[in-house]
Amino acid sequence: xxxxxxxxxxxxxxxxxxxATIPIRIACHRPDxxxxxxxxxxxxxxxxxxxxxxxxxxxxTYLRNDSEVAFEVSVNEPPYRGVxxxxxxxxxxxxxxxxxxxxxxxxxxxxxxxLASWLLSPERDEVRxxxxxxxxxxxDYTERMREVTEG
Numbered sequence: 001x002x003x004x005x006x007x008x009x010x011x012x013x014x015x016x017x018x019x020a021t022i023p024i025r026i027a028c029h030r031p032d033x034x035x036x037x038x039x040x041x042x043x044x045x046x047x048x049x050x051x052x053x054x055x056x057x058x059x060x061t062y063l064r065n066d067s068e069v070a071f072e073v074s075v076n077e078p079p080y081r082g083v084x085x086x087x088x089x090x091x092x093x094x095x096x097x098x099x100x101x102x103x104x105x106x107x108x109x110x111x112x113x114x115l116a117s118w119l120l121s122p123e124r125d126e127v128r129x130x131x132x133x134x135x136x137x138x139x140d141y142t143e144r145m146r147e148v149t150e151g
Contacts, residue, residue, distance in 0.1 A: 002047060002087075002132075002133045002134060002135070002136055003134065003135045003136070004136050004137075004138070005135075005136075005137050005138075006083075006136075006137040006138035006139055007081075007138045007139050007140040008083075008138040008140065012138070013083055013136055013138050014044065016073075016081075016082070016083065016138075017044035017049075017073060017083065018044050020073060020075070021106060021107050022073060022074070022075060022076070023039040023040055023041055023042070023073075024039070024040055024041075024042040024049055024051065024071055024072070024073045024131075025037055025038070025039050025071060025072045025073070026038050026039075026040060026051070026059070026069050026070070026071050026129075026131065027069060027070040027071070028059065028062045028063055028066060028068070028069050028089075029062065029065070029066045029068070030062050031061075031062070031065055036058070036059065036062055038053075038057075038059045040052075040053060040129070041103040041106070041107050042073070042103075042131075043099075043102060043103065043106055047132075047133070048130050048131060048132055048133075049071065049129075049130070049131035049133070050099055050128060050129070050130050050131075051099075051103075051128070051129040051130075051131070052094050052097070052099045052100040052103055052126050052127065052128055052129070053126065053127055053129060054124060054125070054126065054127070055093075055124075055125035055126060055127045056125075057127075059129075060091065060127050060129075063089050063091060063129065064091065067088045067089045067090070068086070068087075068088055069086065069087060069088065069089055069131060070084070070085070070086045071084065071085055071086070071087070071131060071133070072084040078141075078145050078148055078149050079140070079141050079142040079144075079145040079146070079148075079149050080139075080141045080145065081138075081139060081140040081141060081142060082138070082139065083136050083137065083138045083139075084136075084137055084139075085133050085134070085135045085136040085137055086133070086134055086135055087131050087132045087133040087134045087135070088131075088132055088134070089129055089130060089131050089132070090129075090130045090132070091127055091128070091129060091130075092127070092128045092130070093125070093126070093127065093128065094126035094127060094128045097119075097120050097124075097126050099126070099128050100119060100120060100126050101120060104116050104119075104120075
């Protein structure tokens with residue numbers, strides 16, 4: 001069961017995550033135990049984050065070795081707000097690149113681009129990264145930054 005705390009209710013967190021089209025930042029351990037951070041497109045569905053990446057990406061190797069992660073989804077412009085937390089991941093093939101296609105729709109509005117053609121090509125194998133959050137903490141600096149953002 002996911003524990004929610006911070007500025008927002010569970011419903012507000014889920015609404016933010018479903019509406020925001022900013023990448024999730026995922027931190028994981030490399031085999032030498034140093035930290036690695038990666039930003040990926042995501043969708044939030046049924047309490048899980050789902051991301052897609054190339055099967056040969058370093059992060060896939062790292063997550064196979066250690067499935068524990070920390071994550072953050074936050075806006076880059078004032079007023080700053082977002083969520084962070086930790087959890088664990090499961091990896092599976094992105095059959096027919098269905099998830100990747102959905103992510104192109106979510107972030108770019110479709111698959112009509114050279115980037116989409118390249119990433120969706122049959123020669124590339126994609127992996128689905130499914131993050132199961134254990135703890136989610138939300139923050140919202142809208143009130144404390146009101147003077148800055150209204151001025």
